[in-house]
Structures are given as C-alpha cells and as structure tokens.
Amino acid sequence: xxxxxxxxxxxxxxxxxxxxxxxxxxxxxxxxxxxxxxxxxxxxxxxxxxxxxxxxxxxxxxxxxxxxxxxxxxxxxxxxxxxxxxxxxxxxxxxxxxxxxxxxxxxxxxxxxxxxxxxxxxxxxxxxxxxxxxxxxxxxxxxxxxxxxxxxxxxxxxxxxxxxxxxxxxxxxxxxxxxxxxxxxxxxxxxxxxxxxxxxxxxxxxxxxxxxxxxxxxxxxxxxxxxxxxxxxxxxxxxxxxxxxxxxxxxxxxxxxxxxxxxxxxxxxxxxxxxxxxxxxxxxxxxxxxxxxxxxxxxxxxxxxxxxxxxxxxxxxxxxxxxxxxxxxxxxxxxxxxxxxxxxxxxxxxxxxxxxxxxxxxxxxxxxxxxxxxxxxxxxxxxxxxxxxxxxxxxxxxxxxxxxxxxxxxxxxxxxxxxxx
Numbered sequence: 329x330x331x332x333x334x335x336x337x338x339x340x341x342x343x344x345x346x347x348x349x350x351x352x353x354x355x356x357x358x359x360x361x362x363x364x365x366x367x368x369x370x371x372x373x374x375x376x377x378x379x380x381x382x383x384x385x386x387x388x389x390x391x392x393x394x395x396x397x398x399x400x401x402x403x404x405x406x407x408x409x410x411x412x413x414x415x416x417x418x419x420x421x422x423x424x425x426x427x428x429x430x431x432x433x434x435x436x437x438x439x440x441x442x443x444x445x446x447x448x449x450x451x452x453x454x455x456x457x458x459x460x461x462x463x464x465x466x467x468x469x470x471x472x473x474x475x476x477x478x479x480x481x482x483x484x485x486x487x488x489x490x491x492x493x494x495x496x497x498x499x500x501x502x503x504x505x506x507x508x509x510x511x512x513x514x515x516x517x518x519x520x521x522x523x524x525x526x527x528x529x530x531x532x533x534x535x536x537x538x539x540x541x542x543x544x545x546x547x548x549x550x551x552x553x554x555x556x557x558x559x560x561x562x563x564x565x566x567x568x569x570x571x572x573x574x575x576x577x578x579x580x581x582x583x584x585x586x587x588x589x590x591x592x593x594x595x596x597x598x599x600x601x602x603x604x605x606x607x608x609x610x611x612x613x614x615x616x617x618x619x620x621x622x623x624x625x626x627x628x629x630x631x632x633x634x635x636x637x638x639x640x641x642x643x644x645x646x647x648x649x650x651x652x653x654x655x656x657x658x659x660x661x662x663x664x665x666x667x668x669x670x671x672x673x674x675x676x677x678x679x680x681x682x683x684x685x686x687x688x689x690x691x692x693x694x695x696x697x698x699x700x701x702x703x704x705x706x707x708x709x710x711x712x713x714x715x716x717x718x719x720x721x722x723x724x725x726x727x728x729x730x731x732x733x734x735x736x737x738x739x740x741x742x743x744x745x746x747x748x749x
Contacts, residue, residue, distance in 0.1 A: 331356060333389050339364060354396040356384060361477060363470040366392040368399055372408045379410045380458065383471065414461045422507045424467060424498065425460035428452050431501045439590070443568070451487070451494045454479050459495075464502050469512040473519060485523035492516055529650060530657030532664040538716030540653060543646045545717070552624050553634070553642050555613045560639065560655055562606050562710050564662035564681070566593055567655040571633045573623045575614070583607060587682075598682045601703040603710035666709065676701045 331350040339348060339358045346358040353369040366381035381387060381395045399409035414423070421427075432448055455475050459467055472495055480488040492513050502508035531537045541561060547554040559570060569587050578585050583602040592598050602610070610623075617625060626632045639655035659681060666677050676698035 331389060336364065336384055336389055350389070350393070350396075352396055352400070354381075354392060356392075359470075359474045359477070361470055361473050363474055365471075365474070366395070368396050368409070370399065370403060370409070372403065372410075377408070377410055378457075379413070380461065410461070422463050422465065422502075423461055424464050425456055427464055427502045427505075427507060428455075428460075428498045430505075431498050434501070441590070441593075448494055451491045452498075454487075454491055455495060464499065464508050467512060469515040472512050473516055476516070476520060480521060485521045488520050489523060492520065528654045528656045528660065529652050530660035530664075531653055532661055534665060534716055537661055537665070538718075540646075540648070541713055541717050543648075547642065547646060549642060549645060550627070551616060552613065553638060555609050556624055556634070556639060557642060557655075558609055559606065560658040561661075561713060562603065562609075563600055563706075564659045565600065566659070566682070567639055568636065569593075569598075571624055571636065571638070574621055575618065575623060576621075578602075578610065580607065580610070592682065599697075599699075600680070601699075601706040603707045605710040605714070606706075662709065665712075666705065669712075671708065672705045673698060673701060676705060680705065 331348060335348065336356055339346070339356065341358050341360050341362045343360060345360065347367075348356040348358065350356065355367045355369060357365045357367050359365065364384040366384060366387055368379040368381055370377055370379065379399060381392055384392070387395070402409045402412055414425075432445060432452070435445055435448065455472075458475050458478075459471065462471075472492070475495075476488045476492055479491055496511050496513035499508055499511040499513060503511065531540055541558075544554060544557045544561070547557065556570060560567065563570070563585070565587070569591055572591055573585070573587075577587065580602075585600040585602055587598045587600065589597045613623060617623060620630045622630070622633050624634045624638075626634055640650070643653050643655070644650070663677060663681060666672055667674065679698050680702050
C-alpha cells in the first residue's frame, strides 16, 4: 500500500524503528526519537543497498518519489545511486565523511597515538551509514541523536557517549574551516543514558596485596608474563606502556626507563626510576628475550608485543576475578599505599603515575619532576613489596623489618624464605 501525505504526517514513533513502505523500495523510517527519514532500498550488482534521501517533511512525499525515480534511472544506466551521490557531494567537500576524514588526518599530524586514531575511526564508522554522505550543514540534532540511539540500544552507553563527543569534534572542525555554522551535539547533552562508571578493580589492602605478590611468584605460565606482572607491581605504569616497552628505552647504568612521548598517554616522555629489584628482574628477562626489540614479544610474532589481555588473563589464572584485580589496578594500589604511608609528597606520587595536574594555573607553576624524591620512593616501594611478601605486616613496620632482615640488597633470585608463606 502506497503512502499518503496524511499518513506520513501522522506517523507516530514507537519503541522500535518503524518502516513504512511506499513501493519501489521507497520507505519512510520513523525513528523512536520521532524523526522521519526517507530511505530507498535497492539492489546493485547483486548486493542489497540503502540510499538516504532526506528527512520528512523537509523532503515531501512527492519529492521523495521524484528522488526514487531518479535513482531508478541511474540503475538502468548501470550507475550506483549511492556512489553517484557520494561523488557528487564529495566535489563540494562538505559531506560529513569528507570532513571527518580530514579531522582524523589532522589528529595524525598532531602526533596522536595510533590507538587514539583507530578509536576515532571505529566510532565514526557508526555514523557513516546515516550521516556520511550528507552535507554537514544539513545534519541537525535529531539526525545525530538517531545515530547515537542505534548504538545505545545495543547497551553500549559509553560508546554512544564517546561517539557524541567525536561527532562534536568533527563539527567544531567544520566550523573552524567555514563549512558549518553550529555544533548540533551541544543540544544533546543529557539526552543519552549516563553510563555506570565501574572503576578498574584494584587491591588496596596491604595484606591482600602481599598475598597477590606471593601468588605472582608462584605463577607457572610464561616466565615473561610472570616478570611483567612483577614489573607492573614494582613500577605501576599503564599496562600498554609496559607491554610495548623496548630494550632501547632502558638505561641500566643510570637505572632509568624513559617512556617515549609517542607511547605515553599524555603525549610527553616519562622517566621511571628503576629499583635494584627491577634491575634484577630485567637482567633475568634479558636472558630470555634480550635478543629482540621488545621486552615482551608475542609468542606468535616477536615483532609484536603481548596482547592487552595477557596480563589480565594471567591474573584470572591465578584465581583473581576481574572484579578483584586487573593489570591497570596496580596503579591504584601503588597510589593508595604510597599516599597512606605519609612518607612522600603527593606531587611526587602523581608525577610517578604520569598524571597531569588538572588545575591549569597550578600546572603552570608546578613544573618540578621531584626526581630525587621519586628515586628514593621507588626503591622504598620495591623494598616495601618485599616486606609484604613476608607475611601479614603493618604498613608502618616496613622500615623496622627491613632493618633486621634486609642488610644486603636483593639478588636476582628472591630469597626462598620470603616465598609462599
């Protein structure tokens, strides 16, 4: 049954997408948000395809039928209507896809991390089917909301929130390049379901953390994985920074690991003091993997690092559920216990975590790296972890115990009497 203007005007949204057919492949999509969009379903070279024609009532029923007939004429000539529209719009350089590609290219020129680039491309891929071939000036807030709802109904609330932000960045770039007048995503603040933020699991109780350290020492999987877990505890870097670490970044004479800006989250180099215990672990690791570029090469290809799931999988193998311990959680553990010790300046701890001061004014003045204090802190932290492995010890008894039992520096092999108690 064909549509009438009255039917189009009175079409009411429901909990799900409604498709009203007019014949010849022409459909009026009534979105749950209330927007009504014209779509043409057709086949080209054996493949089912979809062409976005516009929104109702900006594009009337008569005009939608005319657009359908024009597309049919192109098909008779062997021309794909969607491709022809894309090429026609691309000439004007104002389609959402063209501008989004330019925005991503700008991020690359700015030296953004490859992971950031991939993430932006992945998010934008959700918008391209609906918005990609449309002039960016024609895209309004309801059109963007329809795209976000399609992601949201899958339960991916955080992805929908990030997609809104990314689309907004594309629009702001378009405004800066004189191809758009406004950012419709600003009107969508509060329109999406707020995702429930679940902090990464971390053990912050000293006794429980000591038990985890003893469990790591008993790990019977790949030796590199065991050393990586120990280094996560001792150095508490971001997991990705450790996974992709290269031997060239380590200066054994100066006892420092320099994470290059290209791999650091905050896009600036970060130096990490290396304790005696860390140096011993690295020497052990070098006997196994020192012939290659990476500290932790994949078992499938030595030119690639271990996957981002390797360390978490090892924790699961040790019996720790994902709501109990994670690789990233070592950072929260170190932050909590170092601050609780009361021995170190909070800024030194924050610098060691490679956090950036949130207050712009304070960041402008607090430029010190607290390097000398961080060197002492990282050795104290390594000694403290050795103490936690002993048994159930109080945080403030660390120095007393080490005065009695740690008269000499740790050798590469951890003393047997300290293990598995």
